[in-house]
Amino acid sequence: MVRVRYAKIPIFLLSLSSALILPVGAMATSGTMDLSSMEVKNGIQQWGEPKALTSNGNPQGGLAFHNAVVTNANSRLTILLHKSCQTLAGRVAIDPGAPASATAQFSIWKGDTRLWASPMLHKNDNPVPFSLNVGPYREVTLKVDRQSGTAFTCRCDWLDTAVTYKGRVPEVVDRPESWKRDFVPGAVWRDNNGVPIQAHGGGVLKVGNTWFWVGEDKSKGYNNFVGVHEYSSRDLIHWHDEGVVLPASSLPEEFRSTGVCERPKIIYNPLTKLYFMWMHLDAHRYTVSEAGLAIAPKVNGPFKYVAAIRPVNNSTFRDMNVFVDKDGSAYLIYAAENNATLYIVRLDRSYGAPHRPEVEGVTWARIAPGGWHEAPAMWRYGSTYYLIASHTTGWSPNTASLFTAKSPLGPWVYQGNPFNGPDSHETFYTQSTCVIPAPGHPGWFIYMGDRWNPADLGNSRYVWLPFHITKGSNHFDVDWHSHWNLKDLGTTLKAYVKSLTPGGSH
């Protein structure tokens, strides 16, 4: 995206020129800056970066309007503004390329305050104009919500949308300096080389004072073209590239470029002093569905492929995770029975195989039979075990479920949707992948989610959000934060969470 920067003019030159050439106050310049050239953050939209579209140069096709930014009908774009910005104006309409049944409502927000909303628009309705004074705001969010139909095919246009300014030429502000040390959910997250991190469906393991994040490298697309990528960090914000620690080429042929290697996770076994990477290996349209195992002497590999198995019952093994309890027992948690039921299976002491003989209720258990859950993330706090999982709608977000138990093998009790506030029914457009303790703040945890971009999977984003659990409680709220910092946990954020949820829970 092109960002316009303006050189700073030394103050003495400015005062000289205004004193000599212009009467005071007459130095005004004015103009407009259109949406496609603005810095946009937290974009949730189907079509990637905003584009200036022309009738002959439109890459999406089917669009008649000039100078539009097109989003899908479940999108949210936050634009950053500068002091000299005055009005945000434009027109909104359902795109001519959308299906006949498409309906959507456009709105503009400042934080939780709605500044403007269109009526519910249908295809072929005339564009609706808007004009807002954005002078007081440093950021506003443009939203589109669908009423019905498929969000991903319902294209919505922000036509001629631009900021006008008077006075100094506006500069769309870059990410404020302080945000470089913040978590910015949904933003592009770059490693030490400036390359976007490729660790989708990932997990984080702490070794000493360093965190290691492994996940799927989707930079070349959906299939396992690359392998499992790993990064290390001392602060969970800045990540150092450790490289591809399990290359696709080291797996059996069917799990390479025609198959998948999904949701890898690493655990450490103190008895063997080895690192065990468990993952979901699949091929032939998710019909192989096996648990893959690779082992390494060091946390950053190289990992060596060992086997692919179905842990118990010969049941399918798909979205998965690992959990190590305080007593050293390790568990695989995964979508089994063709995704209808989650299984939790205790591993043997080596962590390299399921505990044998397998006895339901003793070495393994079914969780929420027939509940259609996947993307499990399990952790423990005090004597309570927690499990977040999504439902099964492929790459599309859905409503998450929380379960709690007093022992890893259950019984697990459904506790509702832990996500809170606008977009919480879509889990803030994410799918769970892992939950880790927030360092230095007992009772605080970090939800790690994937915001999948099915049209460009390598450009899927990471959404990490903090939440607090009162010890022993079966409930908590995960709230949206457009940016946050570990140092705020327990103070600002806790006060904020309390103000939202009197009593601290649902």
Ligand code: GAL
């Ligand atoms: C999701 C799953 C992802 C991936 C995707 C493929 O349901 O959580 O890990 O398998 O389906 O469509």
